[in-house]
Amino acid sequence: MTQAHQANSANTKSQNSSTKTLTSAMERALRALAQPGAYGVEAEGGVQGTVAIVASRRSVSVRVASASKAVVARLCAEDLAIWEGAKGARQRLTLTSAGRAKVARLDASADLDPFRAQHLPVMAQEIRDGGETIRVRVDMNESPLAWLAARRGTTGQPLVDKTCLDAGERLRSEMTKAQMLPKVTANWSPNAACGNSGIGNLNPSEQSLAARQRMTLALRAVGPDFADLLIDICGFLKGLEQIEQERHWPARSGKVVLGLALARLCDHYGMTRQAIGPARSLGLRHWGSEDFKPLRT
Numbered sequence: 550m551t552q553a554h555q556a557n558s559a560n561t562k563s564q565n566s567s568t569k570t571l572t573s574a575m576e577r578a579l580r581a582l583a584q585p586g587a588y589g590v591e592a593e594g595g596v597q598g599t600v601a602i603v604a605s606r607r608s609v610s611v612r613v614a615s616a617s618k619a620v621v622a623r624l625c626a627e628d629l630a631i632w633e634g635a636k637g638a639r640q641r642l643t644l645t646s647a648g649r650a651k652v653a654r655l656d657a658s659a660d661l662d663p664f665r666a667q668h669l670p671v672m673a674q675e676i677r678d679g680g681e682t683i684r685v686r687v688d689m690n691e692s693p694l695a696w697l698a699a700r701r702g703t704t705g706q707p708l709v710d711k712t713c714l715d716a717g718e719r720l721r722s723e724m725t726k727a728q729m730l731p732k733v734t735a736n737w738s739p740n741a742a743c744g745n746s747g748i749g750n751l752n753p754s755e756q757s758l759a760a761r762q763r764m765t766l767a768l769r770a771v772g773p774d775f776a777d778l779l780i781d782i783c784g785f786l787k788g789l790e791q792i793e794q795e796r797h798w799p800a801r802s803g804k805v806v807l808g809l810a811l812a813r814l815c816d817h818y819g820m821t822r823q824a825i826g827p828a829r830s831l832g833l834r835h836w837g838s839e840d841f842k843p844l845r846t
Contacts (some may be wrong), residue, residue: 588640726760775810
């Protein structure tokens with residue numbers, strides 16, 4: 550190999566290394582700017598030529614990262630970030646819609662298409678199907694409960710905790726199995742004519758009937774005041790804002806009513822936020838029909 554070829558090879562490796570370093574720095578800056586309430590400002594009293602990235606932590610602005618002016622210039626040139634504010638005043642660096650889409654693609658898991666992750670807020674969840682726990686990915690925009698569970702209130706707690714989310718999704722599953730929800734596409738699920746014996750010794754028709762009975766018991770347990778709300782939220786996937794408008798409720802009152810409804814549903818399913826032990830368990834006490842009355846002794 551001649552000296553010229555060696556020099557060209559060394560320059561190529563150096564350029565590739567510089568490109569990888571710049572790309573890695575851009576990705577770190579993008580992820581930092583994507584945090585809640587994050588923005589970038591020119592650093593003061595620190596290293597010259599850097600931009601400090603600040604994010605909100607419990608209502609307090611905290612410096613979480615920094616980026617060089619070269620990285621910021623590249624982000625702005627690729628329309629991933631933009632400086633906002635009047636000239637002469639202290640401007641803030643924020644992500645554009647293209648920048649947030651880029652972060653969604655970067656953070657997509659290996660088993661999910663990056664462009665699908667860009668357009669759909671997908672989250673992994675564990676559900677029970679036929680006595681077996683399986684891990685699935687859920688579109689957060691599809692379920693109003695999942696949307697609320699992914700957001701936090703003024704106290705920093707989720708608007709819907711995991712226990713209430715699990716109870717609502719369980720009711721939604723029962724309504725789906727009971728075939729109580731309208732279908733907008735062709736039904737490709739197997740049926741008895743295909744030779745499917747169903748789960749256990751139940752055929753599909755018996756499974757649907759059993760799910761309808763479980764759903765009826767759950768709605769009867771929460772009471773008529775909350776049953777319609779849970780049907781709209783868990784079954785028809787209506788948002789709280791839509792329900793408040795349809796029922797002429799005051800704004801933001803739906804969260805309170807939904808919390809009470811989900812609490813009753815959790816009691817029916819025996820689901821609690823913490824283990825309470827057998828002495829205070831809400832489990833099965835005895836077997837008996839609906840008109841069962843204990844004998845006096």
